[in-house]
Amino acid sequence: MMIARLSPIFSAAFAIAYVIIEQNNLALFTYHPRINEWGWLMEPSRNGPGMYWFGWLGSSALVAGLVSLVSVPLLRNRPVPSIMGWAVPLICMVLFVYLLRAFFFR
């Protein structure tokens, strides 16, 4: 079952993409909560703060989906190591602790 075989790749790709996208603010869309408006890609704040988290999730899902699709012909009958599915997310979570450390040392 291809979807099951691709799940560790999707999991790893999503985590890596999310870190890169969050750090570079490559949001697929922006939400402006004060005026209840949406905009494509990263937009500067409009009359209040802009929210990019929804856009980061969208970008990450898109990238992870594309990476999974591209890996289909490359995989053929090769086994996908299951460690990818949990070790990469674990590393990315630890990486976020490091990247956000400034909040805790002010």
Place this chain on the structure above:
Amino acid sequence: MVVFLLILHGLCAVALLGAITHQTFAAWWPARKAIGFTPSFRAVQGAKFTNAIVILFIITFVLGAVIYPPYRLTGRTYLETMRMWSVNGSFELKEQFLAIGLGMLPFYWHVWRQSLDDTLALARKMTSALLFFAVWFGFITGHVVNNVKGIM
């Protein structure tokens, strides 16, 4: 409406906490006999919790996303004004941990669906442990943030 959704978000999170805690303990520290409270807590068939955990995670996540904008406008602004950086940073970590958890759900479902496959035993333990950590961290952080400044 926001308060209702916040309470619903919290209640779903409690149900999710129970399920993921049962499953994680059963995976890491299985009990042979269900005698007494602690062994009974661990003597569950972890695989039977999988679908419930996936559904509860998604529902709780979506509810959290719906009430996130009011938090951004009131709660976070307050935290920044009051210079409560560690609380603010904990919420930032919460959203990143849970986003990574969301991306891991298909793999999590896949490894727990094949509960008899011994080659995936470590993957089952680790995916449950990561979701366990993310959900507990998110729950405690959400509680602390709401205690500091509710979204009213």
